[in-house]
Amino acid sequence: MLNFFDLSFEEIAGRLSDLDTRPFRTDQVLRWVYTLGVDDFMEMTDMPRALRESLAVLWDLRPMREVERTQTVDGTVKFLHILDDGEMIESVLIPEEGHNTLCISTQTGCTMSCAFCETGREPGGRDLTSGEILAQIVYAVRYTGERLKVRNLVFMGMGEPLLNMDSLLAALEVILSERGLDFSPRRVTVSTCGWVPGIKRLAAEGPDVNLAVSLNASDDVTRSTLMPVNRKYPIDSLMEAVKAFPVKARRRITFEYVLIEGVNDTREDARRLKNILQGVPSKVNLIPCNRNYSGLKAPTQGHIRTFQEWLLEDGVLATMRKSRGQEIGAACGQLRAAVGGK
Numbered sequence: 001m002l003n004f005f006d007l008s009f010e011e012i013a014g015r016l017s018d019l020d021t022r023p024f025r026t027d028q029v030l031r032w033v034y035t036l037g038v039d040d041f042m043e044m045t046d047m048p049r050a051l052r053e054s055l056a057v058l059w060d061l062r063p064m065r066e067v068e069r070t071q072t073v074d075g076t077v078k079f080l081h082i083l084d085d086g087e088m089i090e091s092v093l094i095p096e097e098g099h100n101t102l103c104i105s106t107q108t109g110c111t112m113s114c115a116f117c118e119t120g121r122e123p124g125g126r127d128l129t130s131g132e133i134l135a136q137i138v139y140a141v142r143y144t145g146e147r148l149k150v151r152n153l154v155f156m157g158m159g160e161p162l163l164n165m166d167s168l169l170a171a172l173e174v175i176l177s178e179r180g181l182d183f184s185p186r187r188v189t190v191s192t193c194g195w196v197p198g199i200k201r202l203a204a205e206g207p208d209v210n211l212a213v214s215l216n217a218s219d220d221v222t223r224s225t226l227m228p229v230n231r232k233y234p235i236d237s238l239m240e241a242v243k244a245f246p247v248k249a250r251r252r253i254t255f256e257y258v259l260i261e262g263v264n265d266t267r268e269d270a271r272r273l274k275n276i277l278q279g280v281p282s283k284v285n286l287i288p289c290n291r292n293y294s295g296l297k298a299p300t301q302g303h304i305r306t307f308q309e310w311l312l313e314d315g316v317l318a319t320m321r322k323s324r325g326q327e328i329g330a331a332c333g334q335l336r337a338a339v340g341g342k
């Protein structure tokens with residue numbers, strides 16, 4: 001059976017027209033699947049039974065299976081899914097007032113080997129198909145019971161999204177289409193470790209979603225130690241690509257900055273950050289480093305606040321992210337550690 005979510009609207013329409021010539025069938029199916037989150041063709045009761053039976057053997061609406069679900073006291077839910085070939089991926093649903101943010105994966109592991117990240121600890125894995133990316137969202141929609149309850153999407157789970165560009169672009173088409181999941185591009189953020197060719201391609205070919213860059217250091221030596229991608233694309237070349245990225249009015253590029261005690265948390269770091277971000281509509285998101293295998297740790301809460309104040313004094317918009325889901329390994333840089341990494 002084919003993963004339904006791997007199919008473009010045109011492919012769905014083409015196959016459907018072989019079975020039923022009425023032109024409205026495609027939109028009927030799309031509405032059941034993407035708007036109502038139905039995962040069984042037999043429940044699509046406004047279509048003839050024979051057609052539903054044919055579709056049920058043709059297309060798979062449950063291309064992955066949940067093998068584990070963990071929840072913290074603050075309501076953060078981590079789903080562990082197993083894919084057709086036995087690979088596993090995680091997505092994390094983070095509740096906020098009145099809505100949720102879903103963090104999704106784009107690869108089953110990661111080759112980028114960032115020092116603070118559990119996913120990249122054992123490089124490997126494979127790219128997800130666009131259908132496997134979409135299935136994570138549809139699964140969360142079914143879990144919350146309503147498409148509108150999942151308001152924000154962040155591509156910050158396992159993997160580097162810009163290394164899986166074809167699947168990412170195909171998934172974004174469905175995510176943003178009114179016939180698909182109908183998300184506002186303002187509510188979708190693609191986060192990269194700084195894969196410069198990907199930033200350029202997203203700028204040229206992608207829709208106007210938000211960009212987040214995992215920066216984490218203010219100089220090349222430190223950044224190359226924390227993030228090997230910096231040896232290939234140092235800060236200057238990264239910022240050149242970021243400056244060319246189209247940013248809509250009243251929007252900003254987010255720079256994630258994992259604060260690590262004694263590594264990237266000095267007054268000098270804050271000053272250099274200001275210089276790096278000069279001329280970019282930006283926001284720095286400070287994230288306390290989660291406890292991890294490499295022994296890196298966050299500065300004290302007091303020091304994190306001081307670092308934020310230094311940035312604010314220098315005119316850099318900086319927010320502090322409360323680390324959510326840490327107790328279940330669902331926080332930034334912790335995904336997949338519990339199942340052994342890739």
Ligand code: SF4
Nearest residue numbers: 110112114117120159
């Ligand atoms: S932080 Fe992102 S890019 Fe870096 S190793 Fe982890 S998953 Fe890969």
